Amino acid sequence: xxxxxxxxxxxxxxxxxxxxxxxxxxxxxxxxxxxxxxxxxxxxxxxxxxxxxxxxxxxxxxxxxxxxxxxxxxxxxxxxxxxxxxxxxxxxxxxxxxxxxxxxxxxxxxxxxxxxxxxxxxxxxxxxxxxxxxxxxxxxxxxxxxxxxxxxxxxxxxxxxxxxxxxxxxxxx
Numbered sequence: 001x002x003x004x005x006x007x008x009x010x011x012x013x014x015x016x017x018x019x020x021x022x023x024x025x026x027x028x029x030x031x032x033x034x035x036x037x038x039x040x041x042x043x044x045x046x047x048x049x050x051x052x053x054x055x056x057x058x059x060x061x062x063x064x065x066x067x068x069x070x071x072x073x074x075x076x077x078x079x080x081x082x083x084x085x086x087x088x089x090x091x092x093x094x095x096x097x098x099x100x101x102x103x104x105x106x107x108x109x110x111x112x113x114x115x116x117x118x119x120x121x122x123x124x125x126x127x128x129x130x131x132x133x134x135x136x137x138x139x140x141x142x143x144x145x146x147x148x149x150x151x152x153x154x155x156x157x158x159x160x161x162x163x164x165x166x167x168x169x170x171x172x173x
Contacts, residue, residue, distance in 0.1 A: 013039075014042070015034070015035055015038040015039050015042065016035070018034065018038065019031035019034055019035050019038075022034070040165075047144075047145065047148060048063060050144045050148070051063060051141045051144055051145065053144075054137070054140040054141045054143070054144040055137050055140065055141060057140070058133050058134075058136055058137040058140070059107055059109070059133060061133070061137060064090075064092070064096075064100055065100055065103065065104055066134065066137055066138075066141070067090050068086060068090065068097075068100050068101070068104060068110070069104065069109060069110070069126060069130050069133065069134040069137075070134055070138060071086055071089050071090060072086075072110065072124065072125070072126040072130070072134075073126060073131060073134045073135070073138075078125065079125055079126035079131065080123050080124065080125040080126075081123070081124055082115065082121055082122065082123060082124065083097055083098075083101065083112075083122055083124060084121075086101075086124060101124060104130070108127060108129050108130075109126070109127055109129055109130030109133060109134075110124055110125060110126050110127055110130050111124070111125050111127060112124055112125075113125065
């Protein structure tokens with residue numbers, strides 16, 4: 001079982017407090033998984049907020065909208081995918097995708113056109129303005145993420161953490 005530091009202090013965080021509470025009422029539980037995943041969840045939420053703020057100056061773009069533009073950008077020239085390909089990559093519903101595409105198209109960041117190979121299909125293409133915007137936004141988001149890593153970890157620790165999370169993700173996805 002994970003050992004917890006008694007009481008608040010520099011090595012005792014909110015996740016420790018929760019695990020300590022469980023240990024008090026259920027000493028039979030191993031709270032190590034809670035300590036690991038609780039911190040992953042809290043870290044993801046905290047960084048989502050920071051990255052959302054980093055993207056905001058770029059047309060008020062949300063993380064979800066950034067994800068659409070970034071997926072198109074990463075697809076390479078001609079920066080075109082079908083809505084189905086985007087939906088599968090981003091793991092969101094078709095309804096959620098339609099709303100994002102509508103907003104991004106109105107902003108001039110992407111276009112939708114008929115698929116020349118499928119009369120019922122559409123192709124979504126990143127515009128030059130969209131490409132410029134996502135290129136700027138990705139730099140801002142990465143700077144925020146790098147600052148968080150560098151505030152707490154060495155380069156070697158960051159690489160080790162990335163490897164450990166990759167290993168964990170591979171067994172849970």
